[in-house]
Amino acid sequence: MMQVFIKTTLILLLLGSLMACQENGDYKEAMKDGAYQISAQTKLTDVMIHDIFSPPVASRIYAYSSIAAYEVAVLADSSYQSMMGQLNGFEKTNFDTSVEIHYPLASLAAYYKVATALIFSEEMMNAHYNTALKEIKSKGIPSKVFENSLALGESVGQHVLEYTKKDNYHQSRSFEKYTIRNDPGSWQPTPPAYMEGIEPHWSKIRTLTLDSANQFISAPPTVFSSDSSSQFFSEAKDVFNIVSNLTKEQKDIAFFWDCNPYKMNVKGHVMFAEKKITPGGHWMGIAGISSKTANLDWKGTAEALAMTSIALFDGFIACWDEKYRSVVIRPETYINRFIDEDWLPVLQTPPFPEYTSGHSVVSNAAAETLTHLFGDSFHFVDSTEVAYGLPIREFNSFRLAAEEAAISRLYGGIHYMPAIVNGATKGTHVGNHLLAKVKTRKDENNSAIAAKSEEIK
Numbered sequence: 001m002m003q004v005f006i007k008t009t010l011i012l013l014l015l016g017s018l019m020a021c022q023e024n025g026d027y028k029e030a031m032k033d034g035a036y037q038i039s040a041q042t043k044l045t046d047v048m049i050h051d052i053f054s055p056p057v058a059s060r061i062y063a064y065s066s067i068a069a070y071e072v073a074v075l076a077d078s079s080y081q082s083m084m085g086q087l088n089g090f091e092k093t094n095f096d097t098s099v100e101i102h103y104p105l106a107s108l109a110a111y112y113k114v115a116t117a118l119i120f121s122e123e124m125m126n127a128h129y130n131t132a133l134k135e136i137k138s139k140g141i142p143s144k145v146f147e148n149s150l151a152l153g154e155s156v157g158q159h160v161l162e163y164t165k166k167d168n169y170h171q172s173r174s175f176e177k178y179t180i181r182n183d184p185g186s187w188q189p190t191p192p193a194y195m196e197g198i199e200p201h202w203s204k205i206r207t208l209t210l211d212s213a214n215q216f217i218s219a220p221p222t223v224f225s226s227d228s229s230s231q232f233f234s235e236a237k238d239v240f241n242i243v244s245n246l247t248k249e250q251k252d253i254a255f256f257w258d259c260n261p262y263k264m265n266v267k268g269h270v271m272f273a274e275k276k277i278t279p280g281g282h283w284m285g286i287a288g289i290s291s292k293t294a295n296l297d298w299k300g301t302a303e304a305l306a307m308t309s310i311a312l313f314d315g316f317i318a319c320w321d322e323k324y325r326s327v328v329i330r331p332e333t334y335i336n337r338f339i340d341e342d343w344l345p346v347l348q349t350p351p352f353p354e355y356t357s358g359h360s361v362v363s364n365a366a367a368e369t370l371t372h373l374f375g376d377s378f379h380f381v382d383s384t385e386v387a388y389g390l391p392i393r394e395f396n397s398f399r400l401a402a403e404e405a406a407i408s409r410l411y412g413g414i415h416y417m418p419a420i421v422n423g424a425t426k427g428t429h430v431g432n433h434l435l436a437k438v439k440t441r442k443d444e445n446n447s448a449i450a451a452k453s454e455e456i457k
Helices: 002-024 035-051 055-076 103-118 122-137 143-164 231-244 248-256 279-293 298-326 331-338 358-374 398-411 417-437 447-455
Strands: 264-267 270-273 380-382 393-395
Touching: 035 055, 035 103, 035 122, 035 279, 035 298, 055 103, 055 143, 055 279, 055 298, 055 358, 103 122, 103 143, 103 298, 231 331, 231 398, 231 417, 248 398, 279 298, 279 358, 279 380, 279 398, 298 358, 298 417, 358 398, 358 417, 393 398, 398 417
Parallel strands: none
Antiparallel strands: 264 270, 380 393
């Protein structure tokens, strides 16, 4: 009987010791990398696909959520520089960090706080967050530190949400819809759904770094003409000819970069949506993949995601400013009227004007930003589209990926070449402007990530 008592006592002492170690152990090593933040972003992408947000609106959600996570990284590490006072209208404030905080957890809490507030299906994001918190809690973070961290994340997230309220987004929800013009050169809704123009007033959204939506205004589009000897006809015929003679590789490129959240399928009398990632979501995926490839910690990951999302946000504003100024007719409409009435593009035409190419603008804006952070020759495997039934593609630089994303719109039959070339130029300007205006490292050269990227090659 005595032996049983002694064994039981020893087991209880051992369990008590293990539980004490679990809560008071070296929990500060938990969440060192960016895995939880990348997982949160992946879930946010899934929810936005479910809720069918337009590409511009999706970029807004990514940006504010990522900025919130980054601002906690600033509080954790004095070598990082706050975006407060650097982004347009983002006012400075102070946060209480006098108590013990696990900053990676606080950063994650700030991300979920903002992301959940900006979507429709909050329950999907909350369920994912609660699962993450349960797992994180098991890593031994003391209860008080856990609570302090969530409170800080809540505070930072709320400050960013207050920032969102002044960007004119909510006011724009009540602006009038786009009125279709009757002149032959203007954009018209396209089959199969003939959807109305998406976000015609997006240029009125407050930019994050640009002085104005038209700061980098593009060269005017080619003058419209239906004359077979005209430049416009020639550009449309180029689209027709290229799509009619695509190689397998060109088709693969077109579908890989499709990223059309409005794709509609028709079977008989039934029409149903095929939910897809947005172009911004694709590039945020690349930013997450690159952060993992470079073995970045959670702070470097937060920096990469925040900077990429800002480039995308301003890129969409600059692009949409031009789209609804020039309202250029899409190739599908023009070719059906003046070249071949039965012709169809490879990709379904998105519901907004043609010029400039959104993919060209935002891809190049993101590529300039990521190149600055990771280096000129950063190799990555883009598996962003695997979850949506497409294979991986590999790239030896972000600029090469952006170049492929841009030309994919010609292969898909939804853009003329000037929209691609001039869109890429606009995007490059947007990205470089961001890098000139916003500094995330106090040494002002942001060299830390690029240096680490060189180490892993």
